[in-house]
Amino acid sequence: MNSNQLKTLFDKIWEAHVVQRKEDFPDLLYIDKQFIHEVTSPQAFDGLRKRDLPVFRTSQTIGTADHNVPTLNQHLPIKDMLSRFQVETLEKNCNEFGVELYSLGHQKQGIVHVIGPELGFTQPGMTIVCGDSHTSTHGAFGAIAFGIGTSQVEQAMATQCLLQNKPKTMRIEVNGELGKGVLSKDIILYIISQISTSGGTGYFVEYAGSAIRSLSMEARMTICNMSIEMGARGGMIAPDETTFEYMKGRLHVPKGEKWKEAVDYWKSLPTDEGAKYDKEYVFDAADIEPMITYGTNPGMGIGISENIPEKAVGGSVNEMSKALNYMGLQQRQALKGKKIDYVFIGSCTNSRIEDLRLVAEFVKGKRKANDVNVWIVPGSKQVETQAKKEGLDEVFQAAGFELRQPGCSACLGMNEDKIPTGKYCVSTSNRNFEGRQGPGSRTFLVSPLMAAAAAVTGEITDVREML
Amino acid sequence: MSFNNYTSTCVPLPMENVDTDQIIPARFLKATSREGFGDNLFRDWRYLKGETKNEDFVLNNPIYQGEILVAGKNFGCGSSREHAAWALDDYGFKVVISSFFADIFKGNALNNGLLPIQVSDEFLAEIFEQIEANPKTEIKIDLESQIVKIVEKQKVMNFEINTFKKTCLLNGYDDIDYIISQKEAIEAFEKNRAFSYA
Numbered sequence: 001m002n003s004n005q006l007k008t009l010f011d012k013i014w015e016a017h018v019v020q021r022k023e024d025f026p027d028l029l030y031i032d033k034q035f036i037h038e039v040t041s042p043q044a045f046d047g048l049r050k051r052d053l054p055v056f057r058t059s060q061t062i063g064t065a066d067h068n069v070p071t072l073n074q075h076l077p078i079k080d081m082l083s084r085f086q087v088e089t090l091e092k093n094c095n096e097f098g099v100e101l102y103s104l105g106h107q108k109q110g111i112v113h114v115i116g117p118e119l120g121f122t123q124p125g126m127t128i129v130c131g132d133s134h135t136s137t138h139g140a141f142g143a144i145a146f147g148i149g150t151s152q153v154e155q156a157m158a159t160q161c162l163l164q165n166k167p168k169t170m171r172i173e174v175n176g177e178l179g180k181g182v183l184s185k186d187i188i189l190y191i192i193s194q195i196s197t198s199g200g201t202g203y204f205v206e207y208a209g210s211a212i213r214s215l216s217m218e219a220r221m222t223i224c225n226m227s228i229e230m231g232a233r234g235g236m237i238a239p240d241e242t243t244f245e246y247m248k249g250r251l252h253v254p255k256g257e258k259w260k261e262a263v264d265y266w267k268s269l270p271t272d273e274g275a276k277y278d279k280e281y282v283f284d285a286a287d288i289e290p291m292i293t294y295g296t297n298p299g300m301g302i303g304i305s306e307n308i309p310e311k312a313v314g315g316s317v318n319e320m321s322k323a324l325n326y327m328g329l330q331q332r333q334a335l336k337g338k339k340i341d342y343v344f345i346g347s348c349t350n351s352r353i354e355d356l357r358l359v360a361e362f363v364k365g366k367r368k369a370n371d372v373n374v375w376i377v378p379g380s381k382q383v384e385t386q387a388k389k390e391g392l393d394e395v396f397q398a399a400g401f402e403l404r405q406p407g408c409s410a411c412l413g414m415n416e417d418k419i420p421t422g423k424y425c426v427s428t429s430n431r432n433f434e435g436r437q438g439p440g441s442r443t444f445l446v447s448p449l450m451a452a453a454a455a456v457t458g459e460i461t462d463v464r465e466m467l
Numbered sequence: 468m469s470f471n472n473y474t475s476t477c478v479p480l481p482m483e484n485v486d487t488d489q490i491i492p493a494r495f496l497k498a499t500s501r502e503g504f505g506d507n508l509f510r511d512w513r514y515l516k517g518e519t520k521n522e523d524f525v526l527n528n529p530i531y532q533g534e535i536l537v538a539g540k541n542f543g544c545g546s547s548r549e550h551a552a553w554a555l556d557d558y559g560f561k562v563v564i565s566s567f568f569a570d571i572f573k574g575n576a577l578n579n580g581l582l583p584i585q586v587s588d589e590f591l592a593e594i595f596e597q598i599e600a601n602p603k604t605e606i607k608i609d610l611e612s613q614i615v616k617i618v619e620k621q622k623v624m625n626f627e628i629n630t631f632k633k634t635c636l637l638n639g640y641d642d643i644d645y646i647i648s649q650k651e652a653i654e655a656f657e658k659n660r661a662f663s664y665a
Contacts, residue, residue: 019656020649024630028649030656032664040548042499051643059665068497082497089499126664133547133571149549149575151642159646161653165629167570197484198541201570231544233570265662297484297544319483319539412546414493433488433545435511 006275009238010169010204013144013269017127019161026163032126033060034156035112036099038090039067039414040131044154045093055097055157062121063094063101066111067132068414071377071404074104083415097157110380110406113137113348117221118382120250124239124266129156134348134430136227139236140220141243142269144204146234167233168202168278173209176285181464183358184219185350185428185447187211188226189291189301195281196314197299200232203279206271207237211285217246218354225349226430229298238270290463292335293432293445295323300432301445304462307334326434327442328422335444335460342425343368343455344437345401345448346377347411350428353383355448359401360392362452362466368400369458375402375417377409401455413438426454470582470610470636474618475561476533477606478525479598485538486545487572491554493546504550505557530602534561537594537606541565542583543572552579562608564615566591577632578642584608584615590624593617610636 007015020028036044041063048055055061068083078084087104094101102109108119113134116122122138128145129135131153138145152162174187192199205227212220220237227235244263247253254262289303300312300323308331311320324330345351345359356378368374376396378384384406387393396403410417411429413436419425421440428451432443444460453463495507512524520527536555542565543551552575555563561581566588568576576583586594597604597617605618610633616623634640646653657665 016661020652026629026631028646028652030653030660039496043501043549046500047643053647057665067493080497086497086499123664125662131547131549133545135547147547147571149547149552149571149578151549151575151578155643155646158643159650159653160657161646161649163631163642163646197544198567198569201541201544201567228545231541231569262662297486316483322482412488412493414496418494431486431488431545433486435492436488439492439494439511 006272008169008271008275008277009142009206009236009269010144013125013127014166016125026165029127029162029164031129031156031160031162033062033121033128034153035116035128035130035135036061036063036153037067037112037130037132038065038086040150041153042086042089042093043150044157045097047154048097048158051158053158055099057160058098060160061099061157063090063099064109064112064115065090065103066406067408067412069104069407070415071407071409071417074405080416107381110382111348111351111408113225114352114379114383117141117217118250118380120247120253123247123253123262124243125269129162133228134225136232136234137221137225137348139224139227139234140217142236142239142266144234144236147228167204170200170203170205170232170279170281171277172205172207173280173282174207174211174285175209175282176211178211178285179289181290181449181467182288183447183449184215184222186288186291187285188223189293189298189445190288191283192226192230192299193291193301194283194313195230196312197229197297198231199314200227200230203232205232205235206277207235212237213240216354217242218352221352222349226298229430239266290447290450292450292460293443294327294329294335295320296326296432296434298430298432298445304336304450307332336462338424338460340372340426340444340454340459341423342419343372343374343451344377344410344425344427344429345451346375346379346409347429348379348408349430350448351377351379351383353386355428356383356387356392357390359448359452360395362449363399363401363456364395366399366456368455372455372458374400374455375404375410377404378406380406410437412436413441426451426460470608472607472609473561474605474607475535476603477535477537477594477598478531478533479595480525480536480538481595483539484541484544487543487548487551488545490543490551491548496548496550501553503557504554505559508554508558534559535564535606536560536562537564537591537598539565540567540588542568544569547571549575549579552576552581556581564591564594564606577636580636582608582610582636584626586615586624586626593622
């Protein structure tokens, strides 16, 4: 084959969705699935009403309530009036426009990026959008999935299409075996710390290499989820047997003959040998230790045995001093042994059943430190139900970990789950921005295992010493 | 409004990686309309505890006025919330100048008539220096010719913008009008695609 005909996974899917291409004009790109939630959709529905337009393909749009829901007493009316109104508005809109909704109280409700894959809505080769930057999560299945603003939510609902300039492609290869206590969260925190919080801007990333290939689907989702934290519009991993095995039998995946046809098609998607990318990085899994962030963007991360540097990759000294001032930390300081106040295990990054199992296995027979609050917020009702079925709830209870109900919760502090001003939270979420978890809150991003270790000791801990 | 021969003084925000959680914190995203977000623009930088203004923050410094925000590189990173663009617009900004923008923010800004102008690191540094020397520094923008100019110094730089988005901004069009006009092509695509998920 001529090398110009060799295509990447990204190119194959993109080209299969171009409705129209004109010179000096963005591509008109067909969107297979759109997920909507209560925060970024109401203005889009208003837009449709103003233009007197229906949702063009109702079967390709799915809604859930997640960002702004309480994680306690979900059976009661939402106390916060604005939050309640927002969730009720979503219900009213979905009802009026005929969109399937998994609202609060539904057995399959949950964080949009958890329920999409869980219910089999997310499939290889698709284009998927949602008014949420962590839509990149769905790329783990070999889909082009990216976050959009509300104007585009409206466009996609009205036409099932978006005008998009084709991004450049980047390949990030991670080879070798992961060390003890190192999880996929550590891989992605490591990558971001190496290429910076803006190093992926303008690119769509494909993750490859033996270390990526060996990961479970849920671990792959964690990696793709945080692609946006290096500025990349999305991240993806080629579909393989692990992907098909995870998907088989899920509610919305094709069945019978159609499943076989689909798998045949999906097997044609991986990047052709020799296809070119605009940028490539290669990392060695052996260089990655359990990671932790120290600053106020996800690129400000270090291995747990390292000290805080003079400045982050691609950042300035000014930015660093502002970040450390906010965090109450200093350059060259080690983080190990730093006292913490809260532990949050949840978010679209790390709230799936495998995350909860890992945490439960680690804390079994241990107890949280006295002065630490530990919240575990499952990603969906199905995750919550499964955790209880496996008795994980009892393990958590015995350890003093509070198992709550599904939602985005303290990842973005939109509901009442906020970290108080000045307090330190060790968190499995995706962003350590100033005030992200509540005004004045201070976040350390880590893997679920590192979070569990900190919960037990009450300080930042190298989990490997406890394994 | 027209961006041709548009001139304004500026508000400098020489910080890098300003994320959308700073532009508009999540707790203010509970509204279901597009209006009113300007009150909470940069909320946690603008105010100390409660309603006390942070006098050190540039929006509270009366020396700096204008409809152009000049910010450090990688402006608008993080969340896809279009509320960030709405908040800047509602507050009264018409243009944001930086040496680098996060993708989603840039798209959201353009969809709301807020013009993101990307300049070189050097040109950005020059604007900051000039504003520091003279807070009344004016920047002139000519969208048609894609030129940004530091008026006092007569320094100019060309900026890139997608031709389609430029046409939209100049004429007040929206992506959606165009896409709807292509409905036949969309339906034909759905019928003829090699592998369908429908």
